[in-house]
Amino acid sequence: MAETNASCLKISVTDFPDFITIRGSPPHISVTGMMVTVFDILAQHFSFCYQYVVPADKLYGDVFDNGTATGIIGQVNRTEADFTGILGSTLKRHLAVDFSEPLFMDEFVVSYKRPVLGSDIAGFLKxxxxxxxxxxxxxxxxxxxxxxxxxxxxxxxxxxxxxxxxxxxxxxxxxxxxxxxxxxxxxxxxxxxxxxxxxxxxxxxxxxxxxxxxxxxxxxxxxxxxxxxxxxxxxxxxxxTPRISLPFNNIHELVESKIPVFVSESNYVHQTIMAASEDSPFGQLRGQIFWNMEVPKVIRNTYAGVHATVSTLSSFMFIEHKVFSKTGKCGLFVMPGRILQSPPMSMAFQRGSPLKAKFDVVIRGLKEFGILDHLLQQWVSNFTECLWRGTTQTPTALRALELGDFYGLLSIYASGLVMGLLIFLVEVITKxxxxxxxxxxxxxxxxxxxxxxxxxxxxxxxxxxx
Incomplete structure (x- = not known):
C-alpha cells in the first residue's frame, strides 16, 4: 500500500493508461491501475512501504546529450525517486538509468473512431x-x-x-x-x-x-x-454485404488524411518521429502530431473522431475495456498496419541500485508463472467483446437493406429516363x-x-x- 513516510521508497509515476492512472494533484493524488498490484506484490515480498512522486512535466522522460534527463527518468537519475513505474527501456534511457527485467513486450498502434457500416452505391456491380x-x-x-x-x-x-x-x-x-x-x-x-x-x-x-x-x-x-x-x-x-471505408490503413494513408494525431511527448514513437528525416513516412507525420496532458479529454476526442491517437496496444485494450464496460459499445478501430514495435516495458532504477537485482528475481517469477499475464487479462476482460466485433478487422456480418443500397440501380434507371426524354425533345424540335x-x-x-x-x-x- 502507498504511504506518505520519509522512510518509504519513492516511485516516480506518470499516466500510462491503464497501467498507471493518476487522479488529483500532488501531493494529494490517488493512483490506480495494474501496476499498483505489482507494486503491492513487491512491497509485501520485500517488506517495504512506498509513496508516489509525480514529475512537474508529467513526461516519461528524454535524455539529452549533456546527460540531463526529464520526466520520471530525470527524477530517478537525480535520486529524487528510487524507481519508476512501467515505461519503454530505450538505448538512450539506458545511459541515465538501469532497467529491470522486462515486464511486457508491446507494440504501438494508431486508434481512431470506428467507421460505421454504410450502403454501397456500386453494390449492383459486385x-x-x-x-x-x-x-x-x-x-x-x-x-x-x-x-x-x-x-x-x-x-x-x-x-x-x-x-x-x-x-x-x-x-x-x-x-x-x-x-x-x-x-x-x-x-x-x-x-x-x-x-x-x-x-x-x-x-x-x-x-x-x-x-x-x-x-x-x-x-x-x-x-x-x-x-x-x-x-x-x-x-x-x-x-x-456491409460496406465500410477505413479512414487509413497505413502510415502513408494517415499522412494523406491530414487527421491530427495525439502522441505522448517523449515516448518512443514521439522520439522516432522527431528524429526521422522529413521525406520519410514518420517525418511527414511530424506536422500532424500534438500532445497535451489531459488524458481523459484525449480519450473523449478520439472516440468522437476529432483526432487519432498513438498508444501501446495494451493501453488501447484498457481503454476499450473500460468504455465497453460502461456503455456496452466498442467505439474505436486499430489501423491494420502497426506503426512501431514498442521497446521492452520495464521499471527504471538509479544506476547501481541494489533494488534492481532483487526485483528482477520476483519479476521473472511473475512472468514464468503467468501472473503478469493473468493480471493484464483481468484489466482487459471485456476487450475480447470488441475484438470479435471487428476492432482490428473489417466486419463481415450481413445487415438489412437500406434505401441507399438501391441508389446505384435507381441512378441508372433515372439516367435512362433523362436520356430518353432528351431524345424525345430533340425529335419533337426537329420534326x-x-x-x-x-x-x-x-x-x-x-x-x-x-x-x-x-x-x-x-x-x-x-x-x-x-
Missing amino acids: PYTPLVWLLIFLTTVLIFAATWLTLLGRAVLSAFFPSDTVEAGECHPAGGRLDYLAATRHTADLSAMWTVSILFCQDCPWAPVMWSVRVMTGLWMVTAFILSTVYRSNLKAKLI PKTWQVEVDPFSTGPGEGQCSGLVTAGPMEIPHSS
Missing part, C-alpha cells in the same frame, strides 16, 4: 468482378457484330440469289437495285435490339428463321440466361412538317418486292392534314 464485366461487354459486342454481319450478308446474297425462305428484314428485289445503306442500317438495328433484349431478358418482336442466324442467337440466349441467373442470385447478397413513309430499299417502286418488317430508305411525303 456480383461480377471488373474482368467478368469486361468480358460480358466484349462478348455482347462480338454477338452483335456476328449477328449483324450474318443478316447483312444474307440481305446482300438475297439480291443475287433469290430464295423462297425470307428472313425478317431481307428479301429479293423484283429486278431492282439493293439499297445497301438502308439494308446496313436495318440489319444493325435488328441485331442491336435482339442482342440487348436477350441480355436483359426482355421480349423481342423479331424471331430468327434461318439456321445461320438461329445458331448464333441460340448460343447467345443460353449465355445470357446463365449470366442473368447468376447475377440475380448474387445481387441481394452483395447488396446486403418535319410532313409525315414520312419509308419505302422498301429492295423495291423498285410501289407494290414491287415489298418485304414486311423492313426499315427502309427513300421517304415518300404525305401531306399532313390538320
